[in-house]
Amino acid sequence: MGYLKQRNPFENALKQFDKAAKVLKLSKNQIAVVKEPRRVTEVNLPIRMDNGSIQVFKAFRVQHSIARGPAKGGIRYHPQVHVDEVKALAFWMTYKCAVVNVPFGGGKGGIVVDPAKLSPAELERLSRRYFAEMSDLFGPDKDIPAPDVNTNSQVMCWMFDTYSMQHKEHIPGVITGKPLGIGGSAGREVATALGMFHCVVEAYRIMNKNLEGASVAIQGFGNAGSNAAKFLSDAGAKVVAISDISGAYYNPDGINVNTALSTCAQNKRWSLQGLEKQLQVEKLKDPMKLLELDVDILIPAALEDQITEENAANVQARLIAECANGPITVEADAILDKKGVRVIPDILCNAGGVTVSYLEWVQNRMGYYWAEERVNEDLKRFMVTAFQQVWQTSEQYKVNLRIAAFILSIRRVTEAAELRGLYA
Ligand code: NAD
Numbered sequence: 001m002g003y004l005k006q007r008n009p010f011e012n013a014l015k016q017f018d019k020a021a022k023v024l025k026l027s028k029n030q031i032a033v034v035k036e037p038r039r040v041t042e043v044n045l046p047i048r049m050d051n052g053s054i055q056v057f058k059a060f061r062v063q064h065s066i067a068r069g070p071a072k073g074g075i076r077y078h079p080q081v082h083v084d085e086v087k088a089l090a091f092w093m094t095y096k097c098a099v100v101n102v103p104f105g106g107g108k109g110g111i112v113v114d115p116a117k118l119s120p121a122e123l124e125r126l127s128r129r130y131f132a133e134m135s136d137l138f139g140p141d142k143d144i145p146a147p148d149v150n151t152n153s154q155v156m157c158w159m160f161d162t163y164s165m166q167h168k169e170h171i172p173g174v175i176t177g178k179p180l181g182i183g184g185s186a187g188r189e190v191a192t193a194l195g196m197f198h199c200v201v202e203a204y205r206i207m208n209k210n211l212e213g214a215s216v217a218i219q220g221f222g223n224a225g226s227n228a229a230k231f232l233s234d235a236g237a238k239v240v241a242i243s244d245i246s247g248a249y250y251n252p253d254g255i256n257v258n259t260a261l262s263t264c265a266q267n268k269r270w271s272l273q274g275l276e277k278q279l280q281v282e283k284l285k286d287p288m289k290l291l292e293l294d295v296d297i298l299i300p301a302a303l304e305d306q307i308t309e310e311n312a313a314n315v316q317a318r319l320i321a322e323c324a325n326g327p328i329t330v331e332a333d334a335i336l337d338k339k340g341v342r343v344i345p346d347i348l349c350n351a352g353g354v355t356v357s358y359l360e361w362v363q364n365r366m367g368y369y370w371a372e373e374r375v376n377e378d379l380k381r382f383m384v385t386a387f388q389q390v391w392q393t394s395e396q397y398k399v400n401l402r403i404a405a406f407i408l409s410i411r412r413v414t415e416a417a418e419l420r421g422l423y424a
Helices: 009-024 028-034 083-099 120-133 153-167 191-206 223-234 257-266 287-292 330-339 352-366 372-397 401-420
Strands: 039-048 054-065 071-078 106-112 143-147 215-219 238-244 247-250 297-300 319-321 342-344
Touching (some): 009 330, 009 401, 028 401, 039 083, 054 071, 071 153, 083 106, 083 401, 106 120, 106 143, 120 153, 143 153, 143 352, 191 319, 191 352, 191 372, 215 287, 223 238, 223 257, 223 297, 238 287, 372 401
Parallel strands (some): 215 238, 297 319, 319 342
Antiparallel strands (some): 039 054, 238 247
């Protein structure tokens, strides 16, 4: 699995499930209905390249659960996308939607591709062909995709257009994360990071700590990571380290986030490349050392399996806010627990994205669009409510926040599955 260091994130996800299921004393029948994915689809997509040749791309869509509503989850483009990774991401979506209590199940998609190697026209043909090939699965009441790593609002727009053209109807509710000019929601672009920010503020409030001056390290500087840096620095926190595939940049006195953002914007592709020429920062020899810096808050915002049994003991952060999905393995969780490091788990911490996706879908179906203030107000209410419910569950069962988030969400999913019963 290449960038996942041969680990299997789906096994990791199932171990997380088992821990919570044990506390909940779920029966075998209950587990059977809500643990494994409902449907896994794999296709091979032939695409005509600009030079006239045909290249075939493998792609997936996993629908983990539709117990609480249509499947929901992003589409990832990455050369090492693997079906087990997509299954794990779909599984986390089911429980993420249940934690924040939006009426969706869980799904996820992926294409095995390095989009940096495609021209814009090739990328458009691939995105359209993916949606066309899978169009029986998708629909505003069936399965609603969204952006993920290496996909953006333009890709969502091509997919929405493909589906609408096939159905000869305007159907914006089939996908979320669309551009504002064509059915997107105000606030969606920054929603994941803003949701994380509400979680960190709540955690700090409950722990009686002051965010002003708190030091922060962030791994990944894309949609989630760069906006996380902006919200935290605007609130007075000191961002001391940031990284992306170009490397990790560190200054214990703080990094000017606005300069980092403008460096990314100036590069041909969004990247921190060359930041050491713009700012006084040290480029770390080993970018993974960013995870071991002595900081108050660590934010993994890149990919899965970054904190493992190999480096967890070296983590010095007091609080970890998981913007990425699955950045900490089960083994590492146990080590962090022993060290007293609090982890705001992915299925709570990065749920702001799917929450505003839900609000986008609602607006698409009403045909009436809200101002950003209204969206942000709703997002805050969903996030703060979920955070407080997870925190209370963790105190009630004396478990960490991850197990608490699973207890809360598994209970909601099993309840829905039981109320519905089995068809035929
Ligand atoms: P993105 O493509 O916008 O950014 C990913 C960033 O990670 C890039 O800066 C990339 O250079 C960096 N990166 C990749 N590999 C790295 C490595 N080995 N070390 C350091 N940096 C690395 O993606 P995104 O949308 O910001 O998603 C990031 C994470 O957040 C993913 O796990 C995704 O599933 C999760 N997430 C995103 C959203 C959302 O709305 N965007 C919602 C929920 C969860």
